[in-house]
Amino acid sequence: MxxxxxxxxxxxxxxxxxxxxxxxxxxxxxxxxxxxxxxxxxxxxxxxxxxxxxxxxxxxxxxxxxxxxxxxxxxxxxxxxxxxxxxxxxxxAMTRPPWRSRSWRSRLTRVAEANRDLLRAHPWLTEVAALSRPPLGPGVMAKYEHELAAYDGTGLSEVDTDAALSYLLGFVQAHCRAAHDAARASTDSALSDADWWAANQPILERAFDPAAYPRAVRVGAAAGAAQGSAWDADRAWRFGLARTLDGLAALIDPGPAPRGG
Structure with missing residues (x-):
């Protein structure tokens, strides 16, 4: 097979x-x-x-x-x-509780978190679940109907609602794939991220020349100190989800049009 x-x-x-x-x-x-x-x-x-x-x-x-x-x-x-x-x-098999919150951001956060939980429980899904060709069975249809309902009241058109859901699920899938790959790398190498950076510290100090790479050294050092590694899954999730919802807010809650010509 x-x-x-x-x-x-x-x-x-x-x-x-x-x-x-x-x-x-x-x-x-x-x-x-x-x-x-x-x-x-x-x-x-x-x-x-x-x-x-x-x-x-x-x-x-x-x-x-x-x-x-x-x-x-x-x-x-x-x-x-x-x-x-x-x-x-x-x-x-996913649970589908009714959408009671009046906040669209709260509802979409729950959609994202439910899908993140699913991909954590079944990491292999990140390898095979194609957004462009989903299996059109009862599970997919029930999931799609439930998640579309989270967009009720947003004022989006049918086409934009479908695109907004795909946009949100695309972020979740990409994040979970990255987190899965990072976890697998640690397992395969038997080294945590902290141990890997510590083991490579001597050569990194020689290679990362502040004169040649001023931004990379400055920003990388600040990010590493803040999150304890080059990449932190939970921090990346919080930041990425917030920016994804901010992007949708430009359609759902657009501000007043700028004045002037």
Whole structure:
């Protein structure tokens, strides 16, 4: 099984699987089904959460649910369709409390935080969840409907509402991918960021010439002292989310037009 993002399978086949259409039944002859598609998807999610997306192989899935490797293909035709089912399943499981706050910034902050929590719980999602080709299943539709409702009362057009949601989710996805990569780098090297900088301090002091790189040395030293490393995920999240919402405020709460010609 191999795939890199959602939306890579045969559309009609994938949609039938996502919505439980009978036409999604097996095309290959073989033994009767002993488990369900939902059980196969749940096993794939468990493997991805425990060991990463690379662990989701036909053999591992078969062992997890107790069927033969070839039988896996009687449930899902391939990795592209399986990825769509996995992503839609985690979206469907998200909680969707009603939007009670009258503040659009508060509502959109909750949208961002909910998606950040989801990507933290399932880091592999940052590798495959394509904003341009989401799996159009019940989970995606429920998530989309709920998050669009957070923009009610903002005065945005339908097109701008969709763009504003994509803009917010794009920030969350990019941030979580960076945080995931940073955490993986620390794990793979067995060095914390602080240890890495300490180990490289002698050569850095020689390479970072204040005369040649005055801004880089000055700003880098100030940022490093403030956050204890070259990059701090929580600080970057707070700063980035605030600036993202500020950008949307230019559309939602525009100030008075400037005077003059």
């Amino acid at each position: 191999s795939a890199t993002s959602t939306g890579g399978g045969e559309p009609s086949r994938t949609l039938a699987l996502l919505w439980g259409d009978p036409s999604a039944g097996p095309r290959r002859k073989g033994p009767g089904r002993s488990v369900t598609v939902e059980q196969v998807v749940a096993a794939a999610l468990a493997l991805a959460d425990e060991h990463g997306l690379a662990a989701v192989t036909t053999r591992a899935l078969a062992e997890r649910v107790g069927i033969s490797a070839m039988s896996v293909y009687t449930y899902v035709p391939g990795k592209p369709e399986l990825l769509d089912l996995m992503v839609d399943a985690v979206y469907l």
